[in-house]
Amino acid sequence: MNLFSQMDLFSSDEILKTEFDLPGADVTLFENFFTTDESNRLYNSLLQNTVWEQDQMTIYGKQVNLPRLTAWYGDAEAAVSYSDKRSKMHAWNTDLLFIKNRIEQEVPIKFTRCLLNYYRDGKDSVDWHQDYEGEQRKNTVIGSVTFGEKRPFQLKHATRKDFKRIDIPLAHGSLLLMQGATQNNWKHKIPKTTKKINPRINLTFRWIKS
Numbered sequence: 001m002n003l004f005s006q007m008d009l010f011s012s013d014e015i016l017k018t019e020f021d022l023p024g025a026d027v028t029l030f031e032n033f034f035t036t037d038e039s040n041r042l043y044n045s046l047l048q049n050t051v052w053e054q055d056q057m058t059i060y061g062k063q064v065n066l067p068r069l070t071a072w073y074g075d076a077e078a079a080v081s082y083s084d085k086r087s088k089m090h091a092w093n094t095d096l097l098f099i100k101n102r103i104e105q106e107v108p109i110k111f112t113r114c115l116l117n118y119y120r121d122g123k124d125s126v127d128w129h130q131d132y133e134g135e136q137r138k139n140t141v142i143g144s145v146t147f148g149e150k151r152p153f154q155l156k157h158a159t160r161k162d163f164k165r166i167d168i169p170l171a172h173g174s175l176l177l178m179q180g181a182t183q184n185n186w187k188h189k190i191p192k193t194t195k196k197i198n199p200r201i202n203l204t205f206r207w208i209k210s
């Protein structure tokens with residue numbers, strides 16, 4: 001085998017699937033779920049075309065900016081409640097439908113909405129939380145896609161302090177599927193870093209029972 005065909009064999013665009021063995025969680029990572037060309041194109045297009053908002057949250061009675069920009073896209077022209085504020089729901093666009101369709105090849109579900117997060121630099125982050133409330137939290141599917149800077153996605157058990165935290169690096173073009181009771185049993189976070197890093201866009205495709 002010559003060098004060229006060996007390199008071809010380990011082409012950086014090959015999809016690499018990893019299932020994480022976490023108690024009470026169903027978490028699967030697909031590296032290179034999108035090719036480098038697709039990821040570069042989608043990163044630039046989403047950065048330009050998304051209607052980014054500076055949302056706020058209430059801390060000790062004070063309104064403070066979220067440490068990231070956000071946007072909601074989805075099926076309905078309905079408003080969604082997020083961080084004490086009602087954000088506008090925009091209609092799906094071509095890029096989002098392209099990404100949504102690709103994830104729907106992996107999971108038997110039709111996503112109804114997507115939250116986009118834009119982490120401008122290392123100061124932008126999302127703190128420990130679980131997605132959804134109540135019944136929805138107990139059994140759900142979230143498809144999380146990343147373009148741009150690779151950042152660690154940290155997972156820790158919601159109640160068991162003796163379980164080790166895990167850090168999953170989410171790279172350009174990756175897909176992380178969180179299914180079943182993952183949201184009910186585990187919390188997740190994107191920590192801040194003092195390193196000089198590039199921006200990152202994350203999209204979480206969600207499915208809301210109506």
Ligand SMILES: O=C(O)CCC(=O)C(=O)O
Nearest residue numbers: 115117126131153190202
């Ligand atoms: O940026 C990420 O990878 C996670 C975002 C997240 O957890 C959320 O928006 O609920």
Ligand SMILES: [Fe+2]
Nearest residue numbers: 129130131188
């Ligand atoms: Fe989340």
